[in-house]
Amino acid sequence: MSQDLTTTLPPVRADGPARNRKAKRHRSEATAAYALIAPNMVLLAIFVLVPLVGAFVLSFQRTNGFGSADWVGLENYGRLVGDxxxxxxxxxxxxxxxxxxxxxxxxxxxxxxxxxxxxxxxxxxxxxxxxxxxxxxxxxxxxxxxxxxxxxxxxxxxxxxxxxxxxxxxxxxxxxxxxxxxxxxxxxxxxxxxxxxxxxxxxxxxxxxxxxxxxxxxxxxxxxxxxxxxxxxxxxxxxxxxxxxxxxxxxxxxxxxxxxxxxxxxxxxxxxxxxxxxxxxxxxxxxxxxxxxxxxxxxxxxxxxxxxxxxxx
The missing domain is CATH 1.10.3720.10 (MetI-like)
Incomplete structure (x- = not known):
């Protein structure tokens, strides 16, 4: 009877500490990777994403680059159709x-x-x-x-x-x-x-x-x-x-x-x-x-x- 219980009970896994060490190592590697690419991401945001958003907003305005701009909505895009x-x-x-x-x-x-x-x-x-x-x-x-x-x-x-x-x-x-x-x-x-x-x-x-x-x-x-x-x-x-x-x-x-x-x-x-x-x-x-x-x-x-x-x- 005891032999049957021994064979049917699930084995006790003792790899919990090893799994935790592996997870910590992965987190540290991910942190190092993010730290390495962070400067590039900051430069990408400053010199690409911010100007891109600015150009998108500007496309809905009428301006010569000086003074205040007038919001014209889709007028600029409408001009393209007939240009x-x-x-x-x-x-x-x-x-x-x-x-x-x-x-x-x-x-x-x-x-x-x-x-x-x-x-x-x-x-x-x-x-x-x-x-x-x-x-x-x-x-x-x-x-x-x-x-x-x-x-x-x-x-x-x-x-x-x-x-x-x-x-x-x-x-x-x-x-x-x-x-x-x-x-x-x-x-x-x-x-x-x-x-x-x-x-x-x-x-x-x-x-x-x-x-x-x-x-x-x-x-x-x-x-x-x-x-x-x-x-x-x-x-x-x-x-x-x-x-x-x-x-x-x-x-x-x-x-x-x-x-x-x-x-x-x-x-x-x-x-x-x-x-x-x-x-x-x-x-x-x-x-x-x-x-x-x-x-x-x-x-x-x-x-x-x-x-x-x-x-x-």
């Missing part, structure tokens, strides 16, 4: 994004694949491609001015030396837009290459070698093995490149100033003109809020689409 220059800037921004994002990512992937192979002087080529990342967008745009200036630019001099007509980079809307796109692609390829190169080096050689043994050629290995495994890198780059393209300012401002005839005007340059040239800062803030909404919606849609693909595969 043809806003829709022109939005169309230019979308077109710029649609061109720059896939082209710069494709060239970055191509460069990463080449520089991940046994290409001679790989270190030199990597340094050359990454160099634009080391300078600011303004400096990159100034280099673009040296190349694309229609009067004294290097490119037009080369074209004329070859007996070809020079392009009107600052006078023709199409040529001006093309110059902005080309300079931006040159600036972004190095960053895309760097992210893809890190992804390629994380893949290893086991899966491509297995595909080779199964009879896959180089294109099949690239399409069916490399590209799917680079999915996280591609997702990161799509989101980052689209957000950058929607926020492009410095290259457009230095190269063309939004001209000619608003052919290269984008949302940020149009917001700048309203906020600091015509001093309609409430309207400029409304444009900024629309830009923020577009970026958030795209990022959320891209993230949801990526999660859906992962769950269905």
């Amino acid at each position: 043809p220059l806003f829709w022109r800037a939005l169309g230019n921004t979308v077109l710029f994004t649609v061109i720059v994002t896939p082209v710069s990512m494709a060239l970055g992937l191509l460069a990463a694949v080449l520089l991940n192979s046994v290409l001679p002087a790989r270190g030199l080529f990597r340094s050359v491609l990454i160099t634009p990342m080391a300078v600011s967008g303004v400096a990159t745009a100034l280099i673009g001015v040296l190349v694309f200036d229609q009067n004294s630019g290097i490119l037009d001099k080369i074209l004329r030396a070859l007996g070809l007509p020079g392009a009107q980079w600052q006078s023709s809307p199409t040529a001006a837009f093309a110059s902005v796109v080309l300079v931006t692609i040159w600036w972004r390829v190095g960053f895309n290459m760097l992210i893809y190169l890190a992804g390629l080096q994380g893949i290893g050689t086991a899966l491509p070698e297995a595909a080779t043994i199964d009879g896959a050629n180089a294109w099949q290995r690239f399409r069916n093995v490399t590209v799917p495994l680079l999915g996280p890198s591609s997702f990161f780059l799509v989101v980052l490149n689209v957000i950058y393209s929607f926020q492009v300012f410095d290259i457009v401002f230095v190269l063309t100033g939004g001209g000619p005839r608003n052919a290269t005007s984008v949302l940020v340059t149009y917001a700048y003109d309203n906020g600091f040239v015509t001093r309609d800062q409430g309207y400029a803030a409304a444009i900024g809020m629309v830009l923020l909404l577009l970026a958030v919606v795209f990022t959320a849609a891209q993230w949801r689409g990526s999660r859906t693909r992962e769950l269905t595969e």
Whole structure:
């Protein structure tokens, strides 16, 4: 009977003190982690969240930045609907994004694949491609001015030396837009290459070698093995490149100033003109809020689409 009671009674657990020590250790680690990230959170709140809230409130006001502001509610947002220059800037921004994002990512992937192979002087080529990342967008745009200036630019001099007509980079809307796109692609390829190169080096050689043994050629290995495994890198780059393209300012401002005839005007340059040239800062803030909404919606849609693909595969 005593043996039956002994076997049926639950065992006495003596790990209470150990569990408490483990919980205390976790709390101390969490406290240390919060203490380490607290300065960054404070800076984020001061320089990002507070200005963001201020811009949101400003978008409901009419003000030139001096004196008191008048509360106008949704009037600034209503003006956007009937403003043809806003829709022109939005169309230019979308077109710029649609061109720059896939082209710069494709060239970055191509460069990463080449520089991940046994290409001679790989270190030199990597340094050359990454160099634009080391300078600011303004400096990159100034280099673009040296190349694309229609009067004294290097490119037009080369074209004329070859007996070809020079392009009107600052006078023709199409040529001006093309110059902005080309300079931006040159600036972004190095960053895309760097992210893809890190992804390629994380893949290893086991899966491509297995595909080779199964009879896959180089294109099949690239399409069916490399590209799917680079999915996280591609997702990161799509989101980052689209957000950058929607926020492009410095290259457009230095190269063309939004001209000619608003052919290269984008949302940020149009917001700048309203906020600091015509001093309609409430309207400029409304444009900024629309830009923020577009970026958030795209990022959320891209993230949801990526999660859906992962769950269905």
